[in-house]
Amino acid sequence: MESHSNSLIPDAGTTIATIALLGALPRDRFVFKNDAGFDNLHQATYASALNSGLRPEFHVFPENAGEVSIFIKTIRKYVISYGVKFAIVSGGCLTARGCSSLDSGIVLNLSQLKCINLTTKGVEIGVGAKWGDVFLFLQHWTRACVGADDAGMGIGNGMSLDRGLSFMSPDGGLMCDNVRRCDVVMADGEVKRVHRSSFYALFDALRGGGNNFCIVTSILVRTFPHTQRIYGSTVKYDYKEFVRQISRLATVMEKEGRIKHADISMCFVCSNTSGRFGINYLKYNRQTEERTPPQVLEPFIPAGEQELGPEGLSDLIKGPDRTPGKRWAHMHTFVKPDFVLIRTGLDGFLNKANQLAQCEGSTYSYCLYPYDRDLVQNSYREDFSMNTAAMIMIVFRLEWKNGDDDDTILNEFRQVLEHIEHNARYRDVAVGFKNMSYSAHFQNPIASYSDAYKKTLRRMKKLYDPNNIFQRGVPGPWKLPTDDGTK
Template identity: 25%
Template sequence: MKVSSAAVPVLSILPEASLGLGSTQLCCAALQATSLRNQVLYPTSTAYNESVSSYFAVNVQLDPTCIVQPHSTEDVSLIVSTLTQTGETQCPFAVRSGGHTTWPGAADIGQGVTIDLSMMNSTTYHKDKGVASIQPGSRWQAVYKALDPYGVTVPGGRGGPVGVGGFLIGGGNTFYTARVGFACDNVENFEVVLASGSIVNANRTSHPDLYKALKGGSINFGVVTKYDLKTLPHDGLWGGLVVYDNSTTDRQLSAAVNFTNNIHNDPYASWIGMWEYSSTTGQNIIADALEYTKPVAFAPAFHEFTSIPNITDTMRFATIYNLTQELVQAAGYRDIFTTGTYRNDIKVLRKAIDLHNNNIEKAKSHVKSDYWAMDVIIQPWPKLFAQHSVEKGGNVLGLERFDENLIQILFDYAWDDARDDDLFIGLGQSILEEVDEYAKSIGAHNEYIYLNYADKSQNPLKGYGEENVGFITRVAKKYDPDGVFQVQVPGGFKISQV
C-alpha cells in the first residue's frame, strides 16, 4: 500500500489571504498549493471550458469551482489526499472518466472539484501476460486502435467514444459477453486510490474482496487509476448495421426472442436491435447491429434477421475499432436513458414498441426542439452471460441467481432545447414505468437494472440482490471507513442510498 509523499493537510500552509475564500474555493486553493498547480483549471481558462463541453450530454454539463487533471496515479493520490485532509472544510468532488452518463452530477459537480481523468489515457500491451494495462481516462476507440497492431483486443465498449472507467466498474456489456462474460469479469487487476490517498492493487490474491466489489460496484470504494484487462486474439470481425422498415417489427421481435434463447449455440454472435425515430428524417425505422466476433460472414445465428427484407446495410469484414465508430451516438444534445430488464418474452417487447410509437406522437404535439430523437434499444441478457461470470470468480451484478434468459430494454431520448426537458424526461421515465407495470402483470419483470444505462431516478445497486448489497456495503466501509465516496463524492449510485 502506497501513499503520496506529498499527502499533507494543505490548508494549514495556505497564505492568510486565501482564508477569505468560500469553502469550495479553499479546496481549489489547497490543490493550487501543491505540485499540481498547473493542472488546476478555473472557469476563465480555455482548458476548463473544453473539459466541461466534452461531456456526452449537454444537460449534464455543470460548472465546478475548479477542475484538476491528474497525469498519473500519484497525482490522483495527492488530489484525493488533499481533498480529504483539509481539516473541517468539506471538499465535495466528482470523478470523471469519459462522461457518458446522461444525468447531471453523475460524473461532475456544480460546487466543488471535478477530477478529470482524461489525461490518463494510455494503453500498454503486455504480451508475456496477455494483458492490456488501460488508464481510466481513455476512450474505447483509442484502446482498440492501440492494440490492433498486436493482433489482440479486449472486451470493451461498443461505442468508440465511451470512456473506460465508468464502463468497467458498472459491469460492461460488450460484443464478446456471450464468449467471455462481462467486461468487468475480464479485469485481472484494479489499481485503486482509496479515500486515504493510499494506492492498492486489487486482484484474486491481493484485496480479493475489493477486487470482486469493483466488478459492478461502481464508484463506492475509490478511484480506479489502471485496469489490467485480459486480451483476446483479434483478426477481424464481420458486422455492421442493417436498416429495415418499421413494418417488420413483428418479425424482428420474434427473431430477437429466438436469438436470445439460442445464443449459447453460437456465442460469437452479437445482436442489438434499435427502433429509431429522428426529427431530421421524420422516419421511424429499425436498425440491427449485427457483429460476429471472428471473420465469418452470414453466420447461421443471424439467419432469422438477415432473411427479413431490408432497406440498406453496411455488413462487412472490419476491425473492432471500425465497427465501434459506426455505433457512435451523436454528442452535444440533451439526453435521458432509462432501462429495464425482463424475462425474454415477446409480449413485453411488443408493449415497449407500442408505447414507443405512442410517445413519438405525444412528442410531436408538444416539442419545441429543432432536433429530437427517440430510440428503443433491445439487447439479449441470457443465462450464459452470468455463467461466464461465475466461472471467472464472480462479480456483484447478481445475475447468476436468475434461472431464465433475460432481455434488456433501453429508452434513449435526445433533444436540443432546454424547454423540452420536462417533456422528454417525463416521457422517458413514464414509458419505463408503464413497461415495468405491464411486465409485472404477466410475471415477466426482473429486478436487475444495468447500472451503466440507469437514470438517476432508478436504483440499480438494489437490483444486485440482498446478498450483494450487503457485500458491497461491507467492502465500502472497510476501504472507506469515513464514507468519503458516499458523501464527499455525491455523484454516481451510492450503496449507502440503496
C-alpha cells in the same frame, strides 16, 4: 474517527481547499471556470449536457495515480470538516444527471490517465483512454480484448466494471469478467493494486459498487489472438419488420438461450429529422474474408437488405455522434425474452415519442440488447438479481436540444418505463437487475443487488472509507448510505 463540522459554508470550504490543492499539485493541472477555453473543455468532457450544463469552479487533471493520491490526501480533510464537494469523471459517457459533474464544486478529471501497455497478463489501460485507441493499439499485436463497441467510449465509464456487453461477449464473456486487476486510490490516498489474489473482497465490490470506496485509475484486461476482422454490418427497415425482428429475437433467446458467436442489438428510432426506422447491429466473430452470412444471423437480415461482410473493427465501432452540448439520457430495464411484453412496450414508447415529437432536436430510440444464458450464468448472477436464463435489456436512448425540455422528456419516458416494469411483473417476466451504466438518475442499481452483495458493499465502505469521503464528498446518484443512514 475524525469529526464532522459545519463551521464554514461550503463555498468558503471550497476556497480553502482550492488554495491547498494549488499548493500540492502543479498549476498546469488546473483549469478554472474563468480561464480561456474552460467552456469548450468542460463541454467536451461530457457526452450529455445534463452533466456539462452543471458548472464547477474548476477541473483538476492529474497525470498519474500518484497525483490522484495527492488530490485525495489534500481534499479529504476539507470534505470532512467543511463539506467540500467534488465530482469524478473519466470517460464522461455516463448520461445520468449529476453522476460526474456538479455546480460550484471541483471536478477530478481523469481523462489524462490514458496510458495503454501490453503485458504478458493482458493490456493495462488508464481510465482516461478510449476503447477505439485500445483496439487500434492491440491491432499492431494481432490481438483484441472484450471491450465496448463504441470507439469514443471511455474505459472508466462504468461498463468495464459493470455487466456491460461487448461484441466479443458471446465468446469472451461480459466486460467485467475480463478485468483481471484494478489500480485504485483509496479514501485515505493510499494506492492499491487490487485483484482476485489480493484484496479479493474489494475487487469483488468494485464490480458494481461504483465510486463508493475508491477511485479506479487503471485496469488490466485479458487479451487474446485476433485479426480484428469481424463479420457484420447494420441493416435498416420499417416498423412492421421491427415487430417481426422482436419476435425472432425473443423466440431464439427463449428457446436457445443464446445466438452462438454473434452479437445482435436492435433499435427503433424516432427522429424529427431522420424519420422512423428500425436498425439491427450485427456482428459475428468470424475471422475470415468469406461473405456468406452465417446461419445464425440470417433471421435478422430482412429480405432485400444489403449483404453483410467482413469489416475491420474501426468500421464497426464508430459509436454515436457525441457533438458537445447535446442533451442525452438513458434509462432501462431487464426482462425475460417475452415477445408480448417487448412489443407492447414498443407501442407505449412510440405513443410517447409522438406526443414529444415537437421537442427540438429530438431523437428517441427503443433499443434491445440480449444477454445470452451462458453470460448470465458465468457472471456471479446471484449477486446481481439475475436469472439463470437469457434476458433482454430494454434501453430508452433519448436525445434532444433544449434544457427547458429536460424534465418533461425524462418524466414522461420514466412513466413509460415504469409501465413496462409493472407489466413485466404482472406477466412474471421481470428481472430485478439494473446496469449502472444505463441507469437514469432516478434509478437505483445498487438497490437491485442481492442482500448478500449489498452487505459486502457496506462492509467495504466501512472498512475503506470510514469517514465517508466518497459518500459525503462525491455527490450524485447510486450512493451507499452512510453509517448514520444519510446519503
